[in-house]
Amino acid sequence: MARKAAIIGGGVIGGGWAARFLLNGWDVSVFDPDPEAERKIAEVLANARASLPALSDIPMPAEGSLSFAKDIAKAVEGAEYVQESVSERLDLKHRVFAEIQKASRGVPIGSSTSGFKPSELQEGAADPSSIFVAHPFNPVYLLPLVEIVPSSKSGEQCIGNAKEVLREIGMFPLHIRKEIDAHIADRFLEAVWREALWLVKDGIATTEEIDEAIRMGFGLRWGQMGLFETYRVAGGEAGMKHFMAQFGPALKWPWTKLTDVPDFTEELVDLIAGQSDAQSGNYTIRELERIRDSNLIGFLRALKERNWGAGRVLREHDERRRVAFHDEGRTGEGAPLVMAQMQVLPGWIDYNGHMTESRYLFATSETSDAFLRLIGADLDYVAGGHSYYTAETHIMHLGEARLGDRLTGTLQVLYADEKRMHVFIRILRGEEAVASVEQILLHVDMKAGKTCPAAPEVLGRLLPVAEAHKSLPRPDAAGRHVGQRK
Template structure:
């Protein structure tokens, strides 16, 4: 049975939370009195559907059910997790928590607040122990960070369970050890924002020039190394001590105005807003969101390939969901061995999956089968492996961005040295490609074929025997250019 998340407040952040939970298989109930909430969340969800699956190498779970409640009571009924994302007004949040706790008992209540401390949120609450900060970053459905901030009154066990829930939906819960106004990340953003306002007000730079300074320089470093690791590298071979000795004195120089705030008046607002409109006003907000999302996918997938930073979170989430996939059970039919999603980088100029990715999908399928019979990475480390000697591919259909693919294996023949398999790459149960492969068991040090060990043959040969009565695929044994019957 699907678990339920209640989202109170359906703005940009609440909509992002709803999308994150929905696309990870949770049912979601949203309460927001805004009559446009349904449309706004629908647009956020459309962006999420077009982007979040592109970060995963495991098919997304079946999407949960989205509903819109007419009251907070209706939204939180039966909820396993509640996320509050209403406006940054403490009195409003207190009223919302009071209404939530009239109907929910013991259910974790995370707040998306960017500034209030949990102890402030808990004031006057019927049960302060279940209230904590879970502060995300926009877009919530792509960026993994959630600052989790408890207070002394928050139930420590409940917070740990809430952190596990966040990990299950692909987020990185950063446990803030001591509550403080604006938590951790927003304190940095506030410092940079404050300095940026002065630079624009004083005519030193425009909004566009400041953005260029960030995205062409240190923003790229911060995105994969953060602050301290970046400066550690800047210190050269001597590391952080050298960096601090070299640049530490600058802290006393009047470089910034961090302790001074420009007067917030109509003139400053018009100046900033006017420059911002000139910078990117040719794009709608939805267009900017889609541009942002596609750029983030590219950055995050590069980090994923390197198992670094936010990419490590994506890999761990893939592993978590891969472990939940059904284990293949040898029987009388082909074995489903791989589940993949067509990603943006797999698409050619025609908008279809490019030829090399059909081979990649087949490779993932055959590798999964080899692991299944015991010829895994650890086995290769002993000096033996299966090598592909021949492959014949037939392209039968088209796959497009976001399509879920399944790779199945039918063993045509097997003996001590040879493994003859037929792979089907399926979309919705129909083959978009088939591949016939002959693999040879090899002693890598000797550079020649040899018999596979009993442990592998004991897994392989019963599957071959079970598959022997299956109809031989029409494509098996074909040569290139052979006419269809």
């Protein structure tokens, strides 16, 4: 039976939370009095379905069920975790917490607040120990960071349980030891935001020029190394002490207006909004969200390949789900395994506007590589001197994939023994197969340069899948030779 999470408040952040839980197999109940809540969450969920699976290298769990409750009591009924994401009004949050705790005592209640301290949230609560800050970052369904901020009244076990829940849905709970207004990350953002407002107000830079300075320069460094590690490198071989000695005096220079705030006038709002419209107004918000998500996927996958930064969180989440996949005895009974989610990008198409031939093989490789990681024949296994080599491939082009198409790679094991693997891969656009690929892979001792039995732990994962797939219909295209008539 699926576990249940309750989401109170279904805006951009609440919708992101709902998507994160749903796509990780949880049932989700949402309460939001906004009559447009269902439509808004459906749009966020559509973006999440198109992007989150692309970060995973093993099958996603079956999606949970989404329901909309008429009141808070119904939403939290049976919930193991509650996330509050209502407007940033303390009185409103207090009323919401009171209704939650009237209906369900002891359940962890995380607040998405970006500014309030947990002690402020807990004021007047029936059970303050179960209320804490769980502040995420947009898009919640892709970015792993969630700031966990308890107070002295927070229950240690409650916080521990909440952090474990968040890890299970692929997030990185950063436990902040002392409560402070705006927590950690938003204090940095606020500092940058204030300085940016001054630069625009004083006519030094436009909104677009400021954004270019971030995304063409330090933003790329921060995304993988953060602040202090970036400056450690800047210090050269002498490290952080040299950097501090070299740049410390600059702290006394009048380089910043961080202690001052520009007057928040209608003229300033119009100036910022006008420049922003000129910069990005040719895109809808939903288009910008999809562009953002696609870029984040590429960046996060690059970090994942290197097991660095946020990419390490993705790897660890995959490994937890890989263990659970096998511990639960899931071997793909009843259907081929869904192993890869992809999108046809501009560099994938040829002069005809169709996906080029090499990318069909790339999609196949993404699918088979994901299966190899699933059974434990991953990069660490290769580093130990063993790998599966593709000995033979037969591809059939069945349809045309075009720019922007979403593709799914599925894999069916036709046969496997200690040295060989015979697989059949389908590249699907929706329900339609645009290609099928039949492969023979051989397990190889790389140093000796010849086949050898796979490791017991690999066979322990591979052979049950092969056994389960024996009951599947053999694909009509399996065993065909090139040019064979239908």
